[in-house]
Amino acid sequence: MRIMYLPPYSPDFNLAFSSIKAYVRRAGELAREDVDQARDDTYVYIHLMEAAYSVTSDDAEGYFHHCGYL
Template identity: 40%
Template sequence: LVYLPPYSPDFNPAEQAFSFIKAWLRRYESRVLDDLSRPDLIDEAAQAITPELAQSWAINCGYDWGDENEGN
């Protein structure tokens, strides 16, 4: 059991995912033509998150990911 402060964004991979999505949206904001295209752009930003990115965020936050080839 590891004690964490009540709000620890540095230890939360979801915070890194939101940061990635916000940066992605800023980079491609010129593609927003109207209010109806915003949800599509947000979906595209979320789809840009690869399993490798998610794994690196978890490891960066201190989670023990283990060896993905373990047991083979």
Template identity: 40%
Template sequence: LEYLPPYSPDLNPIEQAFSVIKAHLRRQGLGFYHSKSSYFELYQACKIVTPEMTWGFFFHSGYNVAF
């Protein structure tokens, strides 16, 4: 068990995935809170997060991940 600060995005891999998804939506001109964005566009944005990227998010957060 390891103590983590209350809000530590650098130690939370999902924050990095959210960042990638939001950046993709912004590049498409859909911003995360834009009224034009639909569930399908959000789904498409989520599909760009690959297993390799996920491994990198965990590694960058300091977790030891082995395949």
């Protein structure tokens, strides 16, 4: 696992992170069951990747527009 430290407040990442958190909340119970029964961190990574990939390219483009980059 690679840890990437971000600035204290980064509007570039907060919008996408908000979408990822919403995905985790929606799938929370299923994810908790999988993680609790797992013997290693594989399911944690799987659920995090699913959450990250739930942000579509259209969503990302909208975030960049919102931040004033496009």
